[in-house]
Amino acid sequence: MKTITMKWALIATVSSSMLFSCKKEKSNTPECSISITNLSGSYKLTALQYKSTVTAAPVDYLASMDACEKDDIITLKSNGTYDYNDAGTVCTPKKTDHGTWKLNGSTLTSDGTLNGTIASYDCKTLIYYVENSIVAGDKLTFTMVKQ
Numbered sequence: 293m294k295t296i297t298m299k300w301a302l303i304a305t306v307s308s309s310m311l312f313s314c315k316k317e318k319s320n321t322p323e324c325s326i327s328i329t330n331l332s333g334s335y336k337l338t339a340l341q342y343k344s345t346v347t348a349a350p351v352d353y354l355a356s357m358d359a360c361e362k363d364d365i366i367t368l369k370s371n372g373t374y375d376y377n378d379a380g381t382v383c384t385p386k387k388t389d390h391g392t393w394k395l396n397g398s399t400l401t402s403d404g405t406l407n408g409t410i411a412s413y414d415c416k417t418l419i420y421y422v423e424n425s426i427v428a429g430d431k432l433t434f435t436m437v438k439q
Contacts, residue, residue: 324415328395332370335418336363339435344427353432358383365439366406368393374402408434 324330340357341350354362363380364387376389393402398410400420408420411433421433 324413326395326398326410326413328372329370330415331395331413331418332368334365334367334439335436336365336439337434338437339433341433342426343431343433345429346431350433360384366436368406374404374406376404408432 337354340353342353343350360378360381360383365377365379367375367377369375372392372394374389374391374393376387378386378388389404391403393400393404393406395401399408400410401407408422411419411421413419416438418436418438419433420436421431423429423431425432
């Protein structure tokens, strides 16, 4: 009887130590909340899709852009200004732009082309969209990657 009691006591001790010694691993991913500070940085457009209706198949608008437009960089600064630079293959005439931008919740607004609602942001890839841009019910989705 003493042997059975000792075995159960040992099993209970080992089980409880395993149960209570488990720790949750800390995540090594940075905080990716949508804020002016986190969004600040240089971005390159990597995808541009257009849907004329909710059920329509997406059309790749990036494919129809000139090569000199596909490598341009927009730099969002934490002071609320931005620079748009004709990088890489330069268009004729060269296009640069400067202006202001702001963030209200998940809505981006600027005095230029950076306007829309942020769909997702993971500290590297920013996806935002504009609805009713060409016709009522359409959606233009921009995917930009931090450089």
